[in-house]
Amino acid sequence: MVELKKFRDLFALLEAEIKKVIVGHEDVVRNTLIAFFAGGHVLLEGVPGLGKTLLIKCMSRALGLSFKRVQFTPDLMPSDIVGTQVLTEGDGRREFHFKKGPIFAQVVLADEINRATPKTQSAVLEAMEERQVTVFGESHPLESPFMLLATQNPIELEGTYPLPEAQLDRFFFKLLVSSPSPEELREILHRTTGAGISEAARVLPDNGAQVIAEMKRLLRQVIIAPPIEDYVVRLVHATQPTGHKGGAVVSEVKEYLRFGSSPRGAQAIILGAKGNALAEGRVHVSYEDIQAVIYPSLRHRLILNFQAEAENIGADQILAAVLKKVPRD
Amino acid sequence: MGRLALEKEHGLPDKLVGRLVSHLKRHVLWDSLLIFFPPLLVFFYVGIFLYRSALIPQEALIFTAAIGVGVAWLMGMLRYRPTAPTARFAARLIDDRVQGKDRFLTLATIEPTAFASFLLARLRHEAAGLLHRTDLKKDFPYRLKRPFFASLIGSLLSILLFHLILQIGPYLAPRGLAGKELALIAGELSRVPRFSELARSLEALAVRLREQGPSNLDRSLIQNALAKVEAQLIAEQQQGGSHGDLLSRAADALRGLGQGDDGAQEKGAGGGLRSNLPEDGGAGKKAAQGDEGEGEAGVTLSDSRDPRGGKSAQEGTQEAGKREAGREQGIGNRPGKDGEKRSDIGGMAQGELEGKGGKNKGEEIPRGATPDRFLGPGEQGEKGVKGARFVTVQLPEEEAAGSPGQGGPGKRRELRPKVPVSNVPLRRPDSPDVPSEKQPLPLEYRALIR
Numbered sequence: 001m002v003e004l005k006k007f008r009d010l011f012a013l014l015e016a017e018i019k020k021v022i023v024g025h026e027d028v029v030r031n032t033l034i035a036f037f038a039g040g041h042v043l044l045e046g047v048p049g050l051g052k053t054l055l056i057k058c059m060s061r062a063l064g065l066s067f068k069r070v071q072f073t074p075d076l077m078p079s080d081i082v083g084t085q086v087l088t089e090g091d092g093r094r095e096f097h098f099k100k101g102p103i104f105a106q107v108v109l110a111d112e113i114n115r116a117t118p119k120t121q122s123a124v125l126e127a128m129e130e131r132q133v134t135v136f137g138e139s140h141p142l143e144s145p146f147m148l149l150a151t152q153n154p155i156e157l158e159g160t161y162p163l164p165e166a167q168l169d170r171f172f173f174k175l176l177v178s179s180p181s182p183e184e185l186r187e188i189l190h191r192t193t194g195a196g197i198s199e200a201a202r203v204l205p206d207n208g209a210q211v212i213a214e215m216k217r218l219l220r221q222v223i224i225a226p227p228i229e230d231y232v233v234r235l236v237h238a239t240q241p242t243g244h245k246g247g248a249v250v251s252e253v254k255e256y257l258r259f260g261s262s263p264r265g266a267q268a269i270i271l272g273a274k275g276n277a278l279a280e281g282r283v284h285v286s287y288e289d290i291q292a293v294i295y296p297s298l299r300h301r302l303i304l305n306f307q308a309e310a311e312n313i314g315a316d317q318i319l320a321a322v323l324k325k326v327p328r329d
Numbered sequence: 330m331g332r333l334a335l336e337k338e339h340g341l342p343d344k345l346v347g348r349l350v351s352h353l354k355r356h357v358l359w360d361s362l363l364i365f366f367p368p369l370l371v372f373f374y375v376g377i378f379l380y381r382s383a384l385i386p387q388e389a390l391i392f393t394a395a396i397g398v399g400v401a402w403l404m405g406m407l408r409y410r411p412t413a414p415t416a417r418f419a420a421r422l423i424d425d426r427v428q429g430k431d432r433f434l435t436l437a438t439i440e441p442t443a444f445a446s447f448l449l450a451r452l453r454h455e456a457a458g459l460l461h462r463t464d465l466k467k468d469f470p471y472r473l474k475r476p477f478f479a480s481l482i483g484s485l486l487s488i489l490l491f492h493l494i495l496q497i498g499p500y501l502a503p504r505g506l507a508g509k510e511l512a513l514i515a516g517e518l519s520r521v522p523r524f525s526e527l528a529r530s531l532e533a534l535a536v537r538l539r540e541q542g543p544s545n546l547d548r549s550l551i552q553n554a555l556a557k558v559e560a561q562l563i564a565e566q567q568q569g570g571s572h573g574d575l576l577s578r579a580a581d582a583l584r585g586l587g588q589g590d591d592g593a594q595e596k597g598a599g600g601g602l603r604s605n606l607p608e609d610g611g612a613g614k615k616a617a618q619g620d621e622g623e624g625e626a627g628v629t630l631s632d633s634r635d636p637r638g639g640k641s642a643q644e645g646t647q648e649a650g651k652r653e654a655g656r657e658q659g660i661g662n663r664p665g666k667d668g669e670k671r672s673d674i675g676g677m678a679q680g681e682l683e684g685k686g687g688k689n690k691g692e693e694i695p696r697g698a699t700p701d702r703f704l705g706p707g708e709q710g711e712k713g714v715k716g717a718r719f720v721t722v723q724l725p726e727e728e729a730a731g732s733p734g735q736g737g738p739g740k741r742r743e744l745r746p747k748v749p750v751s752n753v754p755l756r757r758p759d760s761p762d763v764p765s766e767k768q769p770l771p772l773e774y775r776a777l778i779r
Contacts, residue, residue, distance in 0.1 A: 004451065223444045223452060225435040227417055282455075283448040286431035329421075 007215050008281045011037075013203045017062040020198050022055050023191065024184035028175045031296050032059060032149070034275035037212070037219050040172020040268065041128050041148040043113075043163075043300060050177045051188075052151045053109060058200040060107035064208040065145065068105035072116035074159065078123030082133040083140070098135060103127045106143055110150040114160045121167060124148060128170045145212050165259070165303060172268050173293075174300035222274035224285040229270070231328055232290060236266040238322045239302055252321040256308035261301040268297035287328055295319055342456035346420045346437045349465055353414040353422075356471050361409040363477045365401040367484035372397040375491055422469070427462040508538030511586075514579045521572055527557055531579060538586070546586075555583040 011033060018029050028044070032055065035042045044052045053069070060067035070081055083101035087094055102108060103124065113121060127133050128148055132141045150171070152163070168174075180188060191198060204211055237247045239260030253260065272293030273285045280289075299315040308318075373394060380390040420437035423429060436456055441449055512535035519528035534554050537546055562576040 004448075221445050221448060223435055223439060223448055225431065225438045227434060227438055228431065282430065283451050284432060284435045286435075288430065329417075 004218070004278070004281070004283055007218055007278050010203065010211070010215065011279050014059075014062050017200045017203050018055065018058045021058045021191075021200050022051055023187045024180050025051070025055070025177060028177055029055065029059075030276075030279060031173050031175055031272070031293070032056075034272055034279060034293070035172045036063075036145070036147050037215050037278075038172060038268075038271040038275050039145075039216055040271070041150070041170065043168070043171040043174045044149060044151045044177055045154055045174060046151070046177030047155060047179070048153060050179065052177055053111060055177075056107065056109045056149045062200045062203045063107070063212070064202040064204045065106035066143070067107045067109070068102035069109040069111060070102045071111045072113045072120070074115060074117060076116045076120045078120050079135075081120065081123050082127065082135060085136050096136075098138065098140060100140070101133075103133060103148075104140075104142060106145055106147065108146075108148045110148060112153060113150040114152040114162055116161065118161055118164060121161065121163060125167055125170065128167075145209065145216070168300045169262050169264050171300060173272065173296035175296055176299075219271070219274050219278055222277055222285060223283055224270065224274065227329065228273075228285055228287060228290060231287065231326070232266050232269050232273075234326050235269070235290070235294065235322060236261045236263070236298075238326045239265075239298065239318075248322075248326045250318075250322050250325045252313075252318045256304055256311075256313050256318055257302055258305045259303040261298050265298045265301045269294055272297050291323060294323065341460055342433060342436050342453055345423060345460060345463075345465075346416050346433055349419040349423060349469065350414055350416050352465050352469060353419055356469075357412050357414060358405075358409055359471065360474050360477065361405040361412070362401075363473070364408065364480045365405050367477075367481045368487070369397055369401040371484045371487050371491075372401075374488060378491075423463060426468050427459040429456060429459050432456040432459070508535035510582050511535040511538060511579070514575065514582060517575055518572075518579065521575075524561065524572070524576075527561055530554060530557060551583055551586050555580060558583060 081101045085096040086099045088097045241257045273289035276289040302315040379385045416437040420433040423433040515528045515531035518524040558579045565573050
C-alpha cells in the first residue's frame with residue numbers, strides 16, 4: 001500500500017514535472033491529476049492555443065502511460081475511435097480481426113470533441129463508463145489505467161454539436177483553461193521560443209501502473225466525516241430547481257436552471273475532495289476540500305435555461321450562490 | 330515514542346472533544362437556569378409580598394413557591410435539552426480555535442471501524458499535535474448571554490409593574506363594583522327593623538361608592554360606617570342575635586374598601602383607616618369594657634383630641650366615663666331639635682350610644698372657664714376651632730343618611746357633599762338662645778372635632 005507520504009511526494013513530483021512545460025494553470029494541472037487518480041475523465045474548455053493538448057501530453061509522459069490523440073471532426077466515424085473488424089488473409093484463410101482504435105490508449109485526448117457528430121461522440125460513452133468497447137457484439141476491455149481528456153472550444157460554435165447531457169455527466173471534472181496572465185505569457189515565450197525546449201520526464205517508476213492503482217485505492221480510503229457528506233448532499237440537492245423538502249432554497253437555482261446535478265456530481269465532489277486532501281497531505285476531507293472541487297465537479301452538470309443564457313448567467317455564478325446559501329450544519 | 334505514550338497521545342483528541350462537550354453543557358445549563366431565575370425571584374417576591382399583606386395564607390405561599398420552583402426547573406430543562414451541545418458542535422469549535430481543518434470534527438463523528446486504522450492513527454496524531462493551541466477554560470469561558478439580561482430586565486419591570494398596579498389598581502377598578510356588595514348587604518340589613526338606620530347609611534355609602542369610586546371617596550366615611558357596623562356587631566354578639574354574620578359581612582366589605590388605599594393613606598396622611606377592634610374576640614372584650622363604664626365608644630380615633638387641653642379624646646373620655654358612670658346625660662338623649670341634630674351628627678354615635686351604655690366623648694360637656702364671648706360667623710379665634718366649646722356639625726354623609734325618604738325606592742336623590750360654609754364656635758347647648766340652624770364644619774376640621 002502506498003503511504004500517504006509517498007502519494008504526496010509523487011503527486012508533487014507530477015505537478016512539478018508538468019509545470020516545467022505548462023506555465024500557470026496550477027488548478028487545472030492539480031484537478032487533472034486528481035481526476036486521474038480518482039478514475040475520472042476531464043473535459044477541458046478553452047480557446048485554442050492555451051496548451052490544453054500540451055498539458056495532456058505532458059501528463060501522460062510524466063505518468064509513463066500510453067497516449068493517443070483523436071481530432072474530432074464532423075466526418076469522424078465511431079469506428080475511427082473504437083476500432084473495427086478488418087478482414088485479413090493468412091494461411092489461405094480469411095478472418096476478421098479486431099483492429100483497435102485510438103481509444104485503447106491509457107490516456108486519450110479527444111480534441112475538440114464537440115465537432116464530431118453525436119453518433120461519434122456517443123462511441124466513447126461506453127469506453128468512459130464501462131472501460132470497454134463493444135464492436136460487432138464483442139466487448140474489448142480497455143487498458144488500465146484509462147483516462148479520456150476531451151477539449152472543446154467555447155467559441156466558433158458554428159457547425160458544432162454540443163455534448164448531450166448524458167455524456168457531459170460522464171466527465172468527472174470540467175476545467176476551464178483561461179488565458180495566461182502577462183507574467184505567464186512572458187514565461188511561455190521564454191520557454192518556447194528559445195533554443196532549448198523542455199519536456200516532461202517520466203516520474204513514476206517502471207511499475208507505474210501498479211503504483212497508480214495503489215494511489216487510486218488510497219484515495220478512496222481517505223476519511224470523510226458524516227457531517228461533511230451531509231453537506232455535499234445538501235449542496236447537490238440545492239441545485240435541483242424543483243427543490244427538496246427541508247433543503248435550502250436558492251433563488252438563482254429556481255430562476256436559471258432547468259436541471260440540477262445528478263448523483264454522479266456528488267460522487268465527483270467526494271472523490272475530488274479526497275484527492276485534494278491527499279494532495280495537501282491530509283488523510284481526511286475538510287469543508288475546504290469540498291469547496292475547492294465543487295466548481296469543476298458540478299459546473300457541467302447544471303443545465304441552464306434560456307433565461308440564464310439570455311442574461312449571460314453561468315453555472316459558476318449559480319454554484320457560488322449555492323455555496324453561499326447552503327449552511328455547513 | 331513508546332506505545333503507551335502513543336496511546337495516550339492518540340486518546341487525547343477524543344477526550345478533548347468530550348471535555349468540551351461537558352464544559353459547554355454546563356454553560357448551557359447555567360444559561361437555561363439563569364434565564365428563569367429572575368422570573369422565579371419575582372414570583373417569590375410577589376408571593377411573599379402578598380403573604381405579608383395577609384392576602385394569601387402561608388400554606389398557599391409554600392404551595393405556590395414549590396410550584397414555582399418546579400415550573401422554573403422544568404422550563405430550564407425544556408430549554409436545556411434541545412440546546413445542549415453535541416460532540417459535533419464541540420469538535421467544530423475546537424477546529425475553529427486550533428485551525429484543525431475539521432480534524433476534530435472528523436474524529437468526533439466517524440465510525441472508526443469504517444476506515445483504515447493507519448489513516449485513523451495518523452489523523453489522531455495530527456489532531457494531538459494541535460492540542461497545545463487550545464485551553465478550554467481560557468478559550469471557552471462562561472459569559473452571561475443576552476437572554477439572561479433580557480430576563481433580568483423583564484423581571485425588574487414586572488416588579489415595577491406589580492407595584493404600579495397595586496398603586497393605581499383601585500383607581501382603575503369599576504366604580505359600581507365596589508359599592509355593589511355593600512348595597513346588597515344594606516338591602517339585607519334593611520329588612521331587620523333595628524338595623525334600618527345602619528342600612529340607610531350603608532346604602533348611602535354604596536351610592537357614593539358607585540358615583541365616586543372607592544379611590545375618590547373620603548376614607549373617613551368608610552371609617553365611620555365601619556365603626557357603626559362594628560358597634561352593631563358587638564351589640565349583636567352580646568345579645569346573642571342571629572344577624573352577626575350579616576354584620577360581619579358588612580364589616581369585611583368595608584375593611585376591604587379601606588385596604589385598597591391603605592398604603593396611599595399611610596403615605597399621604599400618616600395613617601390609614603384603622604379600627605381598634607381586634608379581628609376576633611376583641612369585640613366582646615371591648616363590649617365588656619363598655620359595660621364597666623371605663624371604655625369609650627368602641628371606636629377610637631387616634632387623632633381625636635379633647636377640646637379642653639390637648640389630651641387625647643380617649644383619655645378624656647375614660648376620665649369622664651369614670652366621673653359620670655351611669656349618668657344619663659348626652660346630646661343624643663335630649664329631646665327637641667338638638668336631639669335630632671345630635672342624632673344626625675352621629676349616625677355613628679347613635680349606634681355607639683346604644684351599644685356602650687350611653688358613653689360618648691362627644692356628649693360630655695367640657696368644663697372650664699367660659700370664654701368671654703362667642704365668635705361670630707366667619708370669625709376665627711386665637712386657637713381657631715380648638716377654642717370652641719361646643720360645635721354642632723353635620724357631616725355631608727350623615728346628612729344624607731339621616732334625610733327623610735332617603736331609603737325610599739325611586740326617590741333616591743343624588744348625594745353631593747355640601748360645601749361647609751362656616752366654622753363658628755357655638756353657644757352652650759343649655760343656653761336658651763342656642764342657634765337652631767345646622768352649621769356645617771369644614772371637612773378638614775372633622776378629625777379635630779372627633
